Amino acid sequence: MIDTLIATLVSGLVLGSLYALMASGLSVVWTTLGVFNFAHGALMMIGAFLAWTLVEPVGLPLPVGILCGALGAAALGIVIERLLVRPYYGNRNMLLITVMTTLAAMIIMEKGAQMIWGARLKQLPRLIDGEISIASATISAHEAVMILLAPLVLAAIWAFTVRTNIGRSLRAVGQNQDSAALIGINVPFAFALAFGLSAALAGLTGALLGSIRFITPAMGADPLTKAMIVVIFGGLGSLGATAGAAYLIGLIEAILVLWLGLYWTPFVLFLIMIVVLVFRPNGIFGGNQ
Amino acid sequence: MERLLEVTDLSAGYGAVTVLRGVDIHLDAGESIGLFGPNGHGKTTLLKTISGLIRPTAGAIRFSGNDITKARPSNIVNAGLIHSPQGNTLFGDMQVHETLELASIAKRAKGGSRKNLKSVFELFPRLEERRTQKARTLSGGERQMLSIGCALMCVPKLLMLDEPTLGLSPRLKKELAAAVGDIAKSGVPLVVVEQDVEFLMALTDRLYMIEHGEVVREIDKANAPDHEEVMKLYFGEVSH
Numbered sequence A: 001m002i003d004t005l006i007a008t009l010v011s012g013l014v015l016g017s018l019y020a021l022m023a024s025g026l027s028v029v030w031t032t033l034g035v036f037n038f039a040h041g042a043l044m045m046i047g048a049f050l051a052w053t054l055v056e057p058v059g060l061p062l063p064v065g066i067l068c069g070a071l072g073a074a075a076l077g078i079v080i081e082r083l084l085v086r087p088y089y090g091n092r093n094m095l096l097i098t099v100m101t102t103l104a105a106m107i108i109m110e111k112g113a114q115m116i117w118g119a120r121l122k123q124l125p126r127l128i129d130g131e132i133s134i135a136s137a138t139i140s141a142h143e144a145v146m147i148l149l150a151p152l153v154l155a156a157i158w159a160f161t162v163r164t165n166i167g168r169s170l171r172a173v174g175q176n177q178d179s180a181a182l183i184g185i186n187v188p189f190a191f192a193l194a195f196g197l198s199a200a201l202a203g204l205t206g207a208l209l210g211s212i213r214f215i216t217p218a219m220g221a222d223p224l225t226k227a228m229i230v231v232i233f234g235g236l237g238s239l240g241a242t243a244g245a246a247y248l249i250g251l252i253e254a255i256l257v258l259w260l261g262l263y264w265t266p267f268v269l270f271l272i273m274i275v276v277l278v279f280r281p282n283g284i285f286g287g288n289q
Numbered sequence B: 001m002e003r004l005l006e007v008t009d010l011s012a013g014y015g016a017v018t019v020l021r022g023v024d025i026h027l028d029a030g031e032s033i034g035l036f037g038p039n040g041h042g043k044t045t046l047l048k049t050i051s052g053l054i055r056p057t058a059g060a061i062r063f064s065g066n067d068i069t070k071a072r073p074s075n076i077v078n079a080g081l082i083h084s085p086q087g088n089t090l091f092g093d094m095q096v097h098e099t100l101e102l103a104s105i106a107k108r109a110k111g112g113s114r115k116n117l118k119s120v121f122e123l124f125p126r127l128e129e130r131r132t133q134k135a136r137t138l139s140g141g142e143r144q145m146l147s148i149g150c151a152l153m154c155v156p157k158l159l160m161l162d163e164p165t166l167g168l169s170p171r172l173k174k175e176l177a178a179a180v181g182d183i184a185k186s187g188v189p190l191v192v193v194e195q196d197v198e199f200l201m202a203l204t205d206r207l208y209m210i211e212h213g214e215v216v217r218e219i220d221k222a223n224a225p226d227h228e229e230v231m232k233l234y235f236g237e238v239s240h
Ligand SMILES: Nc1ncnc2c1ncn2[C@@H]1O[C@H](COP(=O)(O)OP(=O)(O)OP(=O)(O)O)[C@@H](O)[C@H]1O
Pocket: B014, B017, B019, B037, B038, B039, B040, B041, B042, B043, B044, B045, B046, B086
């Protein structure tokens, strides 16, 4: 009994870390540009494939592959912002138009990955081999690294957006573009930076996930859906709320899988979200603005 | 004499709506100017166009010898032309000190950030008392102080203030007017938009009256020092 409980808790933590990394990237773009980036999951997948290409066929060390996966995804994110989001700034229907354009980017990247890398399943080696036992539950050392890395990355983003002027400029642009411009913030640069940073987080997550799940062109779809649930569930905007919601949902999901099995879990997860949003329309941690 | 700011034949508006129609104003080195005129006739639009928020449809803007007609707002700030907008709400979720520190993000302002923050707090001690308060929770007067404080953090070579005392109680209005007077005395040239002509006459050297998006009158303090006379002109013009 205790064993199952600990195992569930640990698996909830792994899921929570994954969702926290994905959702924080989504939330950076949302708070800066007011756009939901539907290509976020595909950027994650690109990060995984890039890392795999550099590690397996090319033969570079895994950490280098992971880093390049994150950087490659960041570059692609900046291109997407430039070509598919920037032309619609100031448009009254920007939110809806960018739903379409980022969905288009997602499809292009998924089909592109299919053409380049084929449909055969791929997997990355693990950062650290071996297993770690906590009480009587065991997880791979790689998963332990993810559990430790996620809060560090979140803390770094938090420090960046609260302590540095470049990071603060992202928040400022999200709240009042004209005022931001009038104190000397380069608004288009802030947009590109937000997209690049967010895509880097997606790429990093993908490269890490590529060691414990298979790398396929569609691997980003489920993390994207979950990240969206997390961001909305947490109450759009604040990083702390997003992180809290990520771990909460990871835990709920792990418990549901144990209790109801994989088949019914997504259904119940959405049900919980809908019920929460009925009573707390601004999210579970959101204020009542 | 070199002109610090020169606006020639400027037209601008919002989409299909033309607001400014061929505006000519200038500011010589060492002087301050005021803009006044009835509500909704384009004063704010003029400042927004100068600071790059609105693209002009015709005309030219030169600042300190450079053509800034098509420049990006952040580059205009970096050149030292700073605009403190009307009814500025700034960034609701950001604390006072964060906002002020952020306002030194332009290259020209980076180095002196700490020193400038100190002098802003000297000018507005109330901001220092509220340094960790979020902008959203500030009173109207405090917001106005924060907005002017941000403009000062940018190290202005020319400071444009859009109705800095709008909607304030008489006492607060006096306090802010005194602060703006201090800024002028410290040697920063000003472009001030205000409805209160007396206030403008005390602060600036020349006034432009703006109506229907055009400059309809230029008043030099040396020629028309009598504020009552200006008021007569003002009301004479408005009530056709
Ligand atoms: N964003 C906008 N879109 C469309 N029209 C606008 C916009 N902003 C202002 N206007 C219009 O432009 C005209 C000039 O407005 P502006 O704000 O420049 O006037 P103002 O002289 O500053 O007035 P006030 O003294 O009330 O501040 C007004 O008719 C106004 O309705």
